[in-house]
Amino acid sequence: MNVKRLSTADANFDAALKALLAFETAQDDRIDQVVADILRDVKQRGDAAVLDYTQRFDRLAAASMDALELGHAELQAALDSLPAAQREALQSAAERVRSYHEKQLMSSWSYTEADGTLLGQQVTALDRVGLYVPGGKAAYPSSVLMNAIPAKVAGVKELIMVVPTPAGEKNALVLAAAAICGVDRVFCIGGAQAVGALAYGTQTVPQVDKIVGPGNAYVAAAKRRVFGVVGIDMVAGPSEILVISDGLSNPDWVAMDLFSQAEHDELAQSILLSPNAEFLDQVAASMARQVEEMPRKDIIRTSIENRGALIQVKDLDEAADIANYIAPEHLELSMADPLPYSQKIRHAGAIFMGRDTCEALGDYCAGPNHVLPTSRTARFSSPLGVYDFQKRSSLIMVSSEGAQTLGKVAATLAYGEGLHAHARSAEYRLKTKPEEAS
Amino acid sequence: MNVKRLSTADANFDAALKALLAFETAQDDRIDQVVADILRDVKQRGDAAVLDYTQRFDRLAAASMDALELGHAELQAALDSLPAAQREALQSAAERVRSYHEKQLMSSWSYTEADGTLLGQQVTALDRVGLYVPGGKAAYPSSVLMNAIPAKVAGVKELIMVVPTPAGEKNALVLAAAAICGVDRVFCIGGAQAVGALAYGTQTVPQVDKIVGPGNAYVAAAKRRVFGVVGIDMVAGPSEILVISDGLSNPDWVAMDLFSQAEHDELAQSILLSPNAEFLDQVAASMARQVEEMPRKDIIRTSIENRGALIQVKDLDEAADIANYIAPEHLELSMADPLPYSQKIRHAGAIFMGRDTCEALGDYCAGPNHVLPTSRTARFSSPLGVYDFQKRSSLIMVSSEGAQTLGKVAATLAYGEGLHAHARSAEYRLKTKPEEAS
Numbered sequence: 001m002n003v004k005r006l007s008t009a010d011a012n013f014d015a016a017l018k019a020l021l022a023f024e025t026a027q028d029d030r031i032d033q034v035v036a037d038i039l040r041d042v043k044q045r046g047d048a049a050v051l052d053y054t055q056r057f058d059r060l061a062a063a064s065m066d067a068l069e070l071g072h073a074e075l076q077a078a079l080d081s082l083p084a085a086q087r088e089a090l091q092s093a094a095e096r097v098r099s100y101h102e103k104q105l106m107s108s109w110s111y112t113e114a115d116g117t118l119l120g121q122q123v124t125a126l127d128r129v130g131l132y133v134p135g136g137k138a139a140y141p142s143s144v145l146m147n148a149i150p151a152k153v154a155g156v157k158e159l160i161m162v163v164p165t166p167a168g169e170k171n172a173l174v175l176a177a178a179a180i181c182g183v184d185r186v187f188c189i190g191g192a193q194a195v196g197a198l199a200y201g202t203q204t205v206p207q208v209d210k211i212v213g214p215g216n217a218y219v220a221a222a223k224r225r226v227f228g229v230v231g232i233d234m235v236a237g238p239s240e241i242l243v244i245s246d247g248l249s250n251p252d253w254v255a256m257d258l259f260s261q262a263e264h265d266e267l268a269q270s271i272l273l274s275p276n277a278e279f280l281d282q283v284a285a286s287m288a289r290q291v292e293e294m295p296r297k298d299i300i301r302t303s304i305e306n307r308g309a310l311i312q313v314k315d316l317d318e319a320a321d322i323a324n325y326i327a328p329e330h331l332e333l334s335m336a337d338p339l340p341y342s343q344k345i346r347h348a349g350a351i352f353m354g355r356d357t358c359e360a361l362g363d364y365c366a367g368p369n370h371v372l373p374t375s376r377t378a379r380f381s382s383p384l385g386v387y388d389f390q391k392r393s394s395l396i397m398v399s400s401e402g403a404q405t406l407g408k409v410a411a412t413l414a415y416g417e418g419l420h421a422h423a424r425s426a427e428y429r430l431k432t433k434p435e436e437a438s
Numbered sequence: 439m440n441v442k443r444l445s446t447a448d449a450n451f452d453a454a455l456k457a458l459l460a461f462e463t464a465q466d467d468r469i470d471q472v473v474a475d476i477l478r479d480v481k482q483r484g485d486a487a488v489l490d491y492t493q494r495f496d497r498l499a500a501a502s503m504d505a506l507e508l509g510h511a512e513l514q515a516a517l518d519s520l521p522a523a524q525r526e527a528l529q530s531a532a533e534r535v536r537s538y539h540e541k542q543l544m545s546s547w548s549y550t551e552a553d554g555t556l557l558g559q560q561v562t563a564l565d566r567v568g569l570y571v572p573g574g575k576a577a578y579p580s581s582v583l584m585n586a587i588p589a590k591v592a593g594v595k596e597l598i599m600v601v602p603t604p605a606g607e608k609n610a611l612v613l614a615a616a617a618i619c620g621v622d623r624v625f626c627i628g629g630a631q632a633v634g635a636l637a638y639g640t641q642t643v644p645q646v647d648k649i650v651g652p653g654n655a656y657v658a659a660a661k662r663r664v665f666g667v668v669g670i671d672m673v674a675g676p677s678e679i680l681v682i683s684d685g686l687s688n689p690d691w692v693a694m695d696l697f698s699q700a701e702h703d704e705l706a707q708s709i710l711l712s713p714n715a716e717f718l719d720q721v722a723a724s725m726a727r728q729v730e731e732m733p734r735k736d737i738i739r740t741s742i743e744n745r746g747a748l749i750q751v752k753d754l755d756e757a758a759d760i761a762n763y764i765a766p767e768h769l770e771l772s773m774a775d776p777l778p779y780s781q782k783i784r785h786a787g788a789i790f791m792g793r794d795t796c797e798a799l800g801d802y803c804a805g806p807n808h809v810l811p812t813s814r815t816a817r818f819s820s821p822l823g824v825y826d827f828q829k830r831s832s833l834i835m836v837s838s839e840g841a842q843t844l845g846k847v848a849a850t851l852a853y854g855e856g857l858h859a860h861a862r863s864a865e866y867r868l869k870t871k872p873e874e875a876s
Contacts, residue, residue, distance in 0.1 A: 089850035231818035259859035353835035360860040368832035380669035394806035397791035410802040412527035421697035422798040
């Protein structure tokens with residue numbers, strides 16, 4: 001396996017790093033046009049349009065949308081059907097994810113000023129949320145847990161899951177995860193048509209307030225288009241891992257951690273930074289050896305050869321600078337005493353500290369969310385969490401006394417902006433009218 | 439003035455309300471195409487493209503981008519040039535906005551489980567933020583305060599403002615507000631080209647991590663397009679106010695509060711709910727009388743006649759239900775004892791409580807942000823705040839003991855998803871390997 005080797009000492013390192021990270025996130029105009037047409041049709045024709053597209057794209061004919069809805073009994077049966085070890089692992093993961101997310105709950109607050117004016121922030125949950133779950137080979141029950149549990153912890157009253165079942169094929173693990181999370185309704189639909197059904201509502205599918213969950217390029221384009229009508233989570237790019245090692249880690253462990261990202265997708269990106277050139281050699285050798293044992297070796301090889309890199313850095317401080325530039329989705333700090341080092345990291349989706357903390361633990365069951373910002377968006381965005389299913393309303397109750405001071409300030413600024421109704425509205429609350437005062 | 443009168447007792451009320459609220463938020467394909475071309479050009483040609491479009495759209499020729507940057511001295515001079523009352527009002531508003539927003543600052547947290555595993559959330563500020571400020575008649579200094587102060591409170595290191603100055607015309611109030619907020623750099627550019635410069639960076643304009651601030655349809659389309667490359671705030675629709683009155687408010691005050699929204703824009707929406715038909719008559723009469731005194735009477739009349747309504751409700755509980763359906767940007771509770779009533783409101787951008795609390799106080803100086811979710815998006819989104827300029831990274835440090843339990847759960851789920859590298863990576867951390875255990 002041919003893995004790219006870079007060194008920050010190279011003259012052209014900055015350009016090489018930029019080229020390594022370059023990923024075309026541009027919208028595909030053709031996909032966008034197809035999606036626009038589907039969305040328009042679903043908005044106009046509702047259930048009938050969704051049924052048509054489901055027949056066409058998922059090769060699944062149904063007489064009505066009702067026939068595509070799964071009942072609670074069917075979800076529970078899927079859970080009951082699992083081998084005990086899988087069922088218990090799902091339940092244990094769900095419990096830990098719930099426990100972590102409960103710490104994110106925001107509460108309302110307010111305070112009263114000396115003149116009696118009250119200011120604050122009222123926190124409420126979204127009423128109804130749609131959860132998109134991909135079908136086929138990318139159907140991950142862990143993704144159901146990570147999207148549904150924060151919504152339920154936030155207090156969302158109704159959680160509606162859509163999952164395509166191509167040719168009627170259902171994934172028992174996905175349905176079992178839905179049962180564990182208390183998903184309220186499940187429809188076997190997918191693609192842009194499912195996004196449209198959730199965003200606009202149909203005769204059968206209720207309109208939601210926000211749509212979350214991963215999907216292919218059509219789903220991503222549809223989410224982008226309906227943003228504003230409903231809320232959406234991030235539009236995710238390929239998954240990434242950045243490992244920083246002091247050079248004393250087990251090369252086999254680090255190689256496998258890099259593979260755990262690479263096996264997702266040929267476009268996934270796995271990068272290792274270390275000041276120790278010999279360690280980088282060891283990891284390269286380990287990768288070449290271990291890849292042969294991997295069921296997904298072709299995906300891993302393509303991902304690592306096209307988008308991976310082993311990068312020698314001057315020292316760990318320089319590694320932190322590079323990490324902050326990359327703003328990786330997953331960052332492993334495979335080193336002694338990682339906690340103080342983590343303070344140097346300004347931009348990362350999740351930080352995995354210490355040689356025992358492989359990313360896979362976080363993907364499934366450590367507790368924090370595995371829906372994380374990709375493609376350098378950790379510069380400005382955050383892991384999915386309870387806060388994505390809560391919202392805030394400002395609270396303002398100005399006392400009669402407070403209105404006297406605030407009214408004058410507001411009127412002055414409103415006149416400055418040429419907004420006389422604003423000014424007059426504030427002046428009405430003054431006990432001494434401006435004309436009397438002057 | 440002909441104001442629409444509705445009653446929830448009308449047979450067709452639900453349809454009438456839906457029609458009243460209907461607002462076409464669809465993207466304009468022509469604008470979108472123009473914007474796509476401008477963005478592509480700015481991405482490729484940088485400063486040269488921005489200079490070309492500034493000359494074409496803003497009728498402003500400049501030899502270089504440097505010539506379009508304003509220095510701190512120029513901002514300070516604008517502040518010094520203001521009449522004392524305006525300067526003091528701006529400073530007083532800024533101080534109150536800062537004080538409120540300081541209460542929103544999120545902090546990092548972590549906790550350690552019994553087996554020594556540490557979980558948490560590290561909170562950091564965005565590095566660099568772009569602030570779009572419209573030029574011309576919609577240039578509002580209050581908007582500078584409301585966007586810049588939360589960013590600065592969050593700890594954003596560099597805040598870059600863009601503001602078009604058509605034919606070179608600058609707005610002293612806007613520049614003064616920038617001086618008060620400590621905006622770091624100001625460029626006299628606007629439109630999609632300014633959004634492109636901030637999103638991609640040019641030779642002179644540094645790339646930012648997020649773009650906030652209001653703008654026209656071209657700016658909104660550009661923000662939507664660059665979303666993902668950088669973060670954006672919401673894409674705002676026309677402004678709205680909903681007033682709920684118990685019927686004992688001063689009709690002139692309520693009429694003027696409705697006008698204060700209507701004067702923004704012909705598409706703005708002002709709605710009053712009250713169980714008291716006589717009070718609705720009084721407000722209608724007051725509006726007819728007072729509109730004549732308003733400098734923006736034409737805008738107000740168009741807005742009120744086309745998009746406004748006076749709605750008679752059965753009681754205040756029904757009013758709360760309607761408010762939750764509308765999810766208004768601004769909600770005034772003009773009634774006795776509004777605080778307990780506010781608990782019934784689940785969806786609103788900001789809640790103004792009591793007869794003295796007109797929306798204008800919140801627009802300028804009460805403290806909470808005036809950038810609020812419009813067009814029913816308060817169902818899923820929140821006022822702009824400090825949290826829009828902070829982000830979170832998950833912290834996971836699994837102890838050696840913790841890795842033994844979590845590793846087994848993760849491996850079980852990973853095998854279930856067909857991800858063997860994930861499973862193997864987790865199993866490497868087990869002291870008793872699976873094959874030995876079995």
